[in-house]
Amino acid sequence: MKVNAGLVSGVRWRLRVQFNDEAGAPLPMTGYTFRARMWKKDLLGGTPVFEWKQSGGGASDGTISVALAAQGAIDLTATKTQHAAVTAGDYNWQLEDITTAADPVRLAVGRLQVGPDGTLVTAFWAQDSFDGSIATGIVPVDGAAIAAQAAAAMLTASLPPYVRTNANLVSGNYTLLVGDIGKPHVFDMSSDFGIIVPATFGEGWHMSFDIKGAGAGTFQAGGAGTLKNRWGFYKASTDAHGGLWVRGNADGTHAITKVFGDLEP
Structure with a gap:
């Protein structure tokens, strides 16, 4: 597994998740349905404090966009209003494939940190069950040039499955x-x-x-x-x-x- 993480501040949350095959080439993810959830630190179950949904989300849920799924990328976004109830602190988060609703597949779990002003400070994966690689980065939502610059600045660290992140x-x-x-x-x-x-x-x-x-x-x-x-x-x-x-x-x-x-x- 590969992990990319970049840091920005802003009035919205946006995380881009990139799926690659074992050779490192983008892996098309069309036809899949995703969900992401986050819990307070040391929890990974029960009622989440926040969710990103691809469809059927409520007013306080974030959104998952699959507009770039053919290139292996999905975007997790949330407006400042949507994540307003999330307080500063450390959180666990999980990305799932819920294409088959009765049998969701956990793709990865990791850690998020929310700053005092409500912005995302860090985001990384801790473990995964994906055979290729998954990369994620916090990127700005305002300005394609800024987003491209942030993406270019992301660096890669190796991560074996089910092992704490490169301690x-x-x-x-x-x-x-x-x-x-x-x-x-x-x-x-x-x-x-x-x-x-x-x-x-x-x-x-x-x-x-x-x-x-x-x-x-x-x-x-x-x-x-x-x-x-x-x-x-x-x-x-x-x-x-x-x-x-x-x-x-x-x-x-x-x-x-x-x-x-x-x-x-």
């Missing part, structure tokens, strides 16, 4: 890699360490972290980059969880990176 167990100071995009990183260290964010990362690069060991991790900006946090906190201790994403990088050497989660001075 990186690392030791010592760790400099993040371009290929780490979208991956949860589990740090199991006995002593304190640094997590360096290169200044060359492009807008939309992101990752999540979990501090498993006794050692605390401190995020550091590499080169001419800049880290941002509302409280000026960049240290994560045992059991802390969070992530970062690159807000912008105008010249390719001055990444502005937001760090969020369970942080301390």
